[in-house]
Amino acid sequence: MGVYIILSNLTTEGRKTIKKSPKRILEVNEELQRMGIKVYDQYALLGQYDFLSIIEADDPEQVMKMTVELGSRGTVSMTSLAAVPLETFIKHI
Numbered sequence: 061m062g063v064y065i066i067l068s069n070l071t072t073e074g075r076k077t078i079k080k081s082p083k084r085i086l087e088v089n090e091e092l093q094r095m096g097i098k099v100y101d102q103y104a105l106l107g108q109y110d111f112l113s114i115i116e117a118d119d120p121e122q123v124m125k126m127t128v129e130l131g132s133r134g135t136v137s138m139t140s141l142a143a144v145p146l147e148t149f150i151k152h153i
Contacts, residue, residue, distance in 0.1 A: 063100075063143040064123050066113040074135030085111075088130065095126055114143075 070078060077084055089099045092115065100114040117123045120142065127138045 061116050061118060062120070063145070064115050064117060065141040065143050066111075066115060066123075066127075067109040067139040067141070068111040068113065069137050070110050071135055071137065077135055092126060095122070095129075097122060097126055109139075 085102070089102075092099055096118060098116040100116060102114070103112045104110065105112055115123070117126070123140050127140055130136055131138060
């Protein structure tokens with residue numbers, strides 16, 4: 061299992077969807093759980109990105125599948141980053 065940071069930006073269509081139904085964000089989290097991805101935490105951001113999500117997935121391929129699935133809807137674009145725990149980083153340098 062690995063931890064990943066997902067930085068998301070809503071498209072114009074995504075903003076309309078969230079404005080109409082803010083709970084849609086939680087529905088997407090439920091979809092991620094069905095894909096086997098655990099959502100640890102999420103933040104709405106001010107600045108370059110709209111949201112930051114911290115997730116756990118089995119492998120990078122699972123994250124890629126998730127980003128393609130969600131991105132194909134045309135409501136969000138995402139940047140995914142693998143996160144290495146600091147203890148692991150220190151142990152390997």
